[in-house]
Amino acid sequence: MFFVDTIEVAGLGNRSYLAGGGRTAVVVDPPRDIDRVIAAAARRGVRISHVVETHVHNDYVTGGLELARITGAAYLVPDAARVSYTRVPVHDGERHEIDAVAGLVLRAIATPGHTPHHTSYALEENGTAVAVFTGGSLLIGTVGRPDLVEPRLTExxxxxxxxxxxRLVTELPDEATVLPTHGFGSFCSAGQSAVASTTIGQEKASNAALTRDVDGFVADLLAGLDDIPAYYAHMGPANAAGPAPLDLTPPALADADEIAGRLAAGEWVVDLRNRIAFAEGHVAGSLNFEAEGQLATYLAWLVPWGRPVTLLAESAAQLAEAQRELARVGIDRPAAAAVGEPSRWTREGEAPTSFPRATFADLAEHPGDGIVVLDVRRNSERASGRVAGSVHIPVHTLRDRLHEVPDGRVWVHCAGGVRAAIAASLLDAAGRDVVAVDDRFESAEKAGLTVRTP
Structure with a gap:
């Protein structure tokens, strides 16, 4: 009898897996914070005998190398992957025994596409494939994007x-469960699905890679590719070199004077509280990246890589979770941190600053000159509709394009409020008069605003 436990990495839209029998198990595409994986194995009472990578990841720092070192597991990495550390090079068709008593074997299946060396792994029980770990190959209803390695290789x-x-659906039975790493909000996916699980048979009937001819599929896939987070450029090299062990000890605590000094030095001071609390009062110059949102994705995307980051949190628990999430994308050690509320983070004689929040209905009541409507959604989102007369600067480019925002009070919106809050904090820190539209974009037309497609 076998088991498969899913280890969610929700902030990055990924999943890792622990699979095995009664004695030993394999870990597939582990996250950087391997303590979660070790705890999952302890709950099952199994020894981790193998750690495998489907590919050298572009969207997060792997914990595979360190997990294999700590547990003594064999570290399986595709043979063609160019890495700088010792590992067991995996070739197409190889089988690795996971649990002899349970009859579990892992079979490597070369599945290039997401990367040239990408490898999937079929989990076989007594010779029958019961599941397949597809990494960034066959996802739920889509595939992993092919444009993360080299532009000339994309097509x-x-x-x-x-x-x-x-190849996967030809070699595997319809009943085999498909277990991808990407596709749950990850930018490594070429699309998103609301479906939580799938099988080979279900994908045969619904996945465009299996229902479309190759030319039509490729044309649609390439046309639908979205922006690539800037920090991806640092993930692949870090994983190929071999990530350093993770250090999650608490950062040094900063007082108000140190926070002010770090701001004056051009460092980033990031307020992790929710956007409502931030708008009501925050340290002037600080930036709002909600801990409950896609913190790692958007902070790593926007921050100048290597710039010191100080974290402001409402609690020690919030700080610790944010530190863990950021470490997954290579922001390993916050320069400093503080816990509490803005009154404790501002120097004597200074007061927190604020800006208003509003809805699209509020915006509809304030037409006229002097109003700038700033849309910070991605290009693909704006293509489906926009507020007439709005300026478009995607949030991940705004840091370097603040000078393009016209003069006047800026009403900034996204699709739901989180990115608008990030953008509003950037504008506020730059001294602009800003209103954060905390509303779903669907409400714009209902509010009487003219929504047009470009």
């Missing part, structure tokens, strides 16, 4: 995704 890799998907 070839897109065609390889089509071929790899067909």
């Amino acid at each position: 070839d890799l897109a065609r390889a995704q089509h071929t790899s998907a067909h």
